[in-house]
Amino acid sequence: MPNTAVDMAARLSVAPMMDWTDRHCRFFHRLMSRRTLLYTEMVTSPALVRGKALHLLRYHADEHPVALQLGGSDPDELAKAARLGAEAGYDEINLNVGCPSDRVQSGTFGAVLMREPALVAECCAAMGEAVDVPVTVKCRIGVDDQEPQDVLPDFLEKVSASGVSRFTVHARKAWLKGLSPKENRDVPPLDYPLVYEMKRNFAHLHLSVNGGVNTLDEALEQLANGLDGVMIGRAGYHQPWDILGAADTRIYGADNPLNDPDEAAEKMMPYIEEHLSDGGKLGQISRHMLGLFAGQPGARIWRRVLSEGAHKAGAGVPLVKEALDAVREARKGAFEAEG
Template sequence: MSEIDLHRAARLSVAPMMDWTDRHCRYLHRLMSKDTLLYTEMVTAPALVRGGAVHLLEYSAEEHPVALQLGGSDPRELAEAARLGAAAGYDEINLNVGCPSDRVQSGTFGAVLMRQPELVADCVEAIQDAVDVEVTVKCRIGVDDQDPSTVLPEFLDTIAGRGITRFTIHARKAWLQGLSPKENRDIPPLDYPLVHKMKAEFPDLHLSINGGITTLDEAVLHLEAGLDGVMIGRAAYHNPSDVLLAADRRIYGRDHEVDAPTVVADMLPYIEAHLTSGGRLHQITRHMLGLFTGRPGARHWRRVLSEGANKPGAGPELVLAALDHVTNAPVANGGIHA
């Protein structure tokens, strides 16, 4: 959507996370922040083009600005998948060059593509030729025994040579052999200085940093140090209130901030519509469990939803019952507890 300033929106983004950032999660996050850029889970080009899984592209119009992340390594197939995404109205098409899972490697996409920058360049060029929306790349600083200080600038230079101007860099290597996807999110050491150095070397590129960032305070430090954007992953999912409720004010300078109980109330019509269409409550509330992390009553909120949302007939009244545990929770000695 051309009226959206994606470079501004990308000052803060929520990372694409498999099994987490589905359309229900994104709707929740949008209620918490009007400006933050949201990403889909990674959708593979073969699933869309060969598998006809266009239902994976479903989203609510309220989610804008929202980006579609694609996985794949065949330029023509990615181009066709991107056409489907652009036709669905996504604001951005992002190519995944960072996921380290075995499943992704076997499909020759994700982090393994850090070894084939020319192929990545061919892929993004094909996507750009196919769509009018902005095309971006999310990558690692390298894989396995690569030297990131050499590999990363060469990678950026190669891809930028095909017209890509916006990258999100996960500031860790990916070890494709020997570490699980979960371990690859924690064990390889973070190298924030290298990402900042890339901004100095490529001042015309819009660079966002990702990996290990958990608070808005940290995000602001990276922005003040010269980076163009910050992408937050697990912290935005498990503790969305701390990351997103103040984001519009602190990151974008907008006079907008809501509280978590208001967000819950605003979710109720969405939940009702989902149930009316045949959906189940837990498909939405599983993304809401962390809304009150660190606040009195949070444990009861999680328990009520976790135990009840899967039961037949569960609906908005369960969410309101869970909310009562938060809004009526006593504060012990002026402190907070989970």
């Protein structure tokens, strides 16, 4: 039932992750997959509208399809922030109704909004009126002592009435008190069957699942269970080649843009050169590349060379080349040992 290019891209997406999915990370990920939908880190509507922090909207033209995730709970302010995002060229505006951090709760947005579906609907309606791109929601199945079987269908019904047709559901509750944000990603049990039930009951909606999906095999299993999309988080960041390097073929039936992770490292070099010439630091980019060779010979030395050298004065493309050469030597040694 996808009816727009971004809906089709949402068959697989990389989750918005604070401090991780910045523009450098997204550019790197896009090299490996041309189809996967990428998300920004959450940007708060007050930062954009009151703080005029428009630098937070910067991205590279090659990142498309790319979605802006907003945090907030004031309909007028969210509408203004959404308009800024659409004017910047984002393909989708997403509202965060899933983050459980104390800082987010104190701003009355994120997962705490699961308690206020009418307000979420009002926010989404205002955003939808302000932009021509899709407005979507990322939510939990409930919070604290809420009963997800009751809360989630009510939430989907009320918010979809505002015009939202695509939801990403993190299939865990969020405990707003007593668990840290990190614990909230692992401790509450996953309830995939509830998400499948929501897809059966709301067949007209595009529903993606998030939480606990660590491989493309697992993503394909979720799609086979009738869901429209899968959002992968930490695995996509820590094992980018395993997830994104094969995604275009396995998820979309298209050709993969690169043949191996070495190509990804090589294609990052011009981008790194440009960033350094603009006054940037290698570590701002290379930190996102540490998992490129995860599970392969040379992975450890790749991480070590980049981690130890990226923050030294003058660090640049030669260091990346040194790390890549070390990987190739380790790979050659492993091959000869096997032979």
